[in-house]
Amino acid sequence: MSRLALLAALPLALSAAACQPTGGESPKLERSAAGLEQVPLTIRTAAGKVHNFTVEVAASPQEQETGLMNRPSLAPDRGMIFPHEPPRMASFWMKNTLIPLDIIFVRPDGTIVNIAENTVPLSLEPVPSLEPVGAVLELAGGRTAELGIKAGDKVEWAHTSAPASAQ
Template identity: 60%
Template sequence: MPANGESPTAVCAPGTAAGQSPAGLQQVTLCVTSATKTHSFTVEAARTSAEQARGLMFRTELADNAGMIFPFPDLRIASFWMKNTVIPLDIIFVRADGTIESIADNTVPYSMTPVVSGEPVAAVLELRGGLAAELGIVSGDKVQWTTK
């Protein structure tokens, strides 16, 4: 079974260190749990303001088991745009309790239109555009990760 389509009983160890990405960012295991499945991803952690400003800009592909997490030091209304982002992304807004507040699916590459959370959030997760719908990931699902 693919790593991003594991059964609910599958072990997903959020926060497991997965080395550094080619971009030099720390990679960690992140888990998204819904009512029926747990999905495991290896994500890059964009922690600094410079890392967050660059995000996934200029990338030409993103694997189905990969993504980027943007953890914030304080809750905030998150606003993202797609300037210099070549591929469509699903932008997933995550509350402090780890539940998904909302998902902006298949965001438009190069768009300067802000994509904004509906309430203050603790993090944003970016996945390949359309992947959340394909996997059945919806608002209310639980996201778990640890960055150190």
């Protein structure tokens, strides 16, 4: 092979190598615009349907306090998860939240306890869990009804960050 052909092939070989995961590791998701870790999350319904989302993890107390406040929109396949370790009663409000949300309260085993659908933007009315929960998931308002997600369905997500209470 001539030097010219070798030099021409080198960038192609380097770019192909750069696209391959190394050491058997799976590619990691980027951080969100807000700087939060993003992880895949799946909801499996009792009817056997599987719905996949990418969620930001609000792990620290400050991240949990801010949540989705001041955001003008939330894509249908996106959301935010608030891990609680140890499990505890949770209550959310919509102060400074500009968009309606479905707030999903999740037991430590991943089972959905209850869902507050289409919460009212900017409301100071508390939205409580009915029992201690291991996590709270927020999705765009109306998504749970649209997808047929109900109490009793199962939430699975990658627990990669330390829970807020452990920090």
